[in-house]
Amino acid sequence: MQAMVYRGPYRIRVEEKDVPAIEHPNDAIVRVRLAAICGSDLHLYHGMMPDTRIGHTFGHEFVGVVHEVGSSVQNLRVGDRVMVPFNIFCGSCFFCARGLYANCHNVNPNATAVGAIYGYSHTTGGYDGGQAEYVRVPFADVGPSVIPDWLGDEDAVLLTDAGPTGYFGAQLGGIVEGDVVVVFGAGPVGLFAARSAWLMGAGRVIVVDHLQYRLDLARSFAFAETLNFVEVDDVVLELKRLTDWLGADVAIDAVGAEADGNLLQHITAAKLKLQGGSPIALNWAIDGVRKGGTVSVLGAYGPTPSLVKFGDALNKGLTIRGNQCPVKRQWPRLLDHVKNGYLRPSDIVTHRFPLEHIAEAYHTFSAKLDGIVKPLVTVSGA
Amino acid sequence: MPYTKDKPSLPETSEQLRARIPGWGADLDPADRPSGSRERFDPGATGAHWDVPQQQPQRLPRERSIEHGRLTPVFGTAQPLHGPSGAVRRYAYRRFSEGRLAHWLLLVLGDRMETAEARMRSYVSRRPDNPLAETGLIGEFRSHGLRSRAGRVDRRHQLLDLVVVAGPTLLRIGIVTLLVRRVVRAVVKVARSTPDPSRPLSRGDSR
Known part of the structure; x- marks a missing residue:
């Protein structure tokens, strides 16, 4: 089969690989119909995630058709069209039993600090991902769901990570009616977080970024006010000015490890890899939220330390919440929202690349060229 | 403006927002949100029909974090450890917990070593690396x-990408060029200093 493979930082190509095999009785093999590139895939692509091995196939956002099932699989059949959450989880451990599907203890031997994710290095378990023609899906009775007939592949693939993660981030903010919510980052997750904040009754939503074309989408897709941080001298000061000098009630960091806006932080983290991430957006969130407010962290950071302004967080009495999203917990409600017309995830898709052109797709996404927001990867064998 | 006990007024009322934004307030009750409470004990909701998952067979030695008491029942089998980079990674897993910075720095070192190993292997493979195509x-x-x-x-940051991407390649080319030049010079020097045995001795020469 054809699969995207990592060849070192900033280098990928398509190679022939063996079709994955059933390795556990509850495995399924899924033939991928459509995959997406996530902003967090860029952290791998840039060599930021420890233990990213040469030959690894990325891709934790994909939908496909069940090609083969293991002997103990009961809930799926060959031929089912399925969406697969980015989390791999067993459904039976201490954490899964409590709904913390992203923190499963039974699937990632390489680390206890993070659960397992498809195609996201060996630090998250060493599973090849879905930017390929076929992918191994462990715990097939637990993770994947059959896609309802009324839902298209492009909407479904956006519900495997970006959509639920944004929705989850708004929940972590504990938004109550009339709250002022500021979202850092107008990428796919930030856009979904901003849109979701309204579902939870926000009174104002402000999206911060430096890419004007993304801020334009924040206005049209997420109905948000926007703030281009390049146009102001001090983004925190501007946020205070916009919120009657109190600060926002809730701040959501939807940027993560490779934030721009501070050259020293960016170089030491994103380029020299001396920090687990460049916490510029996180520090802006801490300083831009009001005292007693909540900071929700969705942006991905690596496992090494980062220069976070924790003193300000302490002195302001903030609540800081974060996690990888337990995707499947969000699906029933999100499907309702899509069906009711409150949300159409595929509205943020801007580019579609065939798998053979995936190196170009990664470069275009990484360099933010051509107004790219969300690239999809089409698999010709599907 | 005075700082008062009141929350600043909003530009739009809830009714206006509900009329303007599809679905506004659909999840108004925090307790009714899917992740409204962080933990929700409901083991029957997952689809798992086992108490403890069956163990996946281990066909090759599998590294694991020493913070785990056992090899997890299911694990990825992609890209098993190999070569010098594999030895470094294996040591990082065996010796240091995830709480130690050395664990992660050794894994990053392993990543860079494996990249270099892959470059070397690619030059003698049927499909050598193509930097122009692979960087897209x-x-x-x-x-x-x-x-x-x-x-x-971010233009200035993206210029640094060039250094990150092309830098190691240029460095390797430079090192190889220096080494080759040094070897060639040494060979030439040896060749020049060695008398040609076929040349007849002239006056003053000695053997």
Whole structure:
């Protein structure tokens, strides 16, 4: 089969690989119909995630058709069209039993600090991902769901990570009616977080970024006010000015490890890899939220330390919440929202690349060229 | 403006927002949100029909974090450890917990070593690395590289990408060039200093 493979930082190509095999009785093999590139895939692509091995196939956002099932699989059949959450989880451990599907203890031997994710290095378990023609899906009775007939592949693939993660981030903010919510980052997750904040009754939503074309989408897709941080001298000061000098009630960091806006932080983290991430957006969130407010962290950071302004967080009495999203917990409600017309995830898709052109797709996404927001990867064998 | 006990007024009322934004307030009750409470004990909701998952067979030695008491029942089998980089990674897993910075720095070192190993192997493989294709630079032309970057604050950061991407390759080329030059010079020097046995001795020569 054809699969995207990592060849070192900033280098990928398509190679022939063996079709994955059933390795556990509850495995399924899924033939991928459509995959997406996530902003967090860029952290791998840039060599930021420890233990990213040469030959690894990325891709934790994909939908496909069940090609083969293991002997103990009961809930799926060959031929089912399925969406697969980015989390791999067993459904039976201490954490899964409590709904913390992203923190499963039974699937990632390489680390206890993070659960397992498809195609996201060996630090998250060493599973090849879905930017390929076929992918191994462990715990097939637990993770994947059959896609309802009324839902298209492009909407479904956006519900495997970006959509639920944004929705989850708004929940972590504990938004109550009339709250002022500021979202850092107008990428796919930030856009979904901003849109979701309204579902939870926000009174104002402000999206911060430096890419004007993304801020334009924040206005049209997420109905948000926007703030281009390049146009102001001090983004925190501007946020205070916009919120009657109190600060926002809730701040959501939807940027993560490779934030721009501070050259020293960016170089030491994103380029020299001396920090687990460049916490510029996180520090802006801490300083831009009001005292007693909540900071929700969705942006991905690596496992090494980062220069976070924790003193300000302490002195302001903030609540800081974060996690990888337990995707499947969000699906029933999100499907309702899509069906009711409150949300159409595929509205943020801007580019579609065939798998053979995936190196170009990664470069275009990484360099933010051509107004790219969300690239999809089409698999010709599907 | 005075600082008062009241929350600042909003530009729009809830009714106006509900009329303007599809679905506004659909999840108004925090307790009714899917992740409204962080933990929700409901083991029957997952679809798992086992108490303890069956163990996946281990066909090759599998590294694991020493913070785990056992090998997890299911694990990825992609890209098993190999070569010198594999030895470094294996040591990082065996010796240091995830709480130690050395664990992660050794894994990063393993990543860089494996990249170098892969480059070397590629030069003697049937499919050597093609930096132009693998970096997707064609996107610069098809996706309006220059125009897309106009006026952006991250331009200076993206210049650093060039150093990160091309730097190691240029460094390798430089080192190989220096080594080759040194070897060639040494060979030439030896050749010049060695008398030609076929040449007849002239006056003053000695053997």
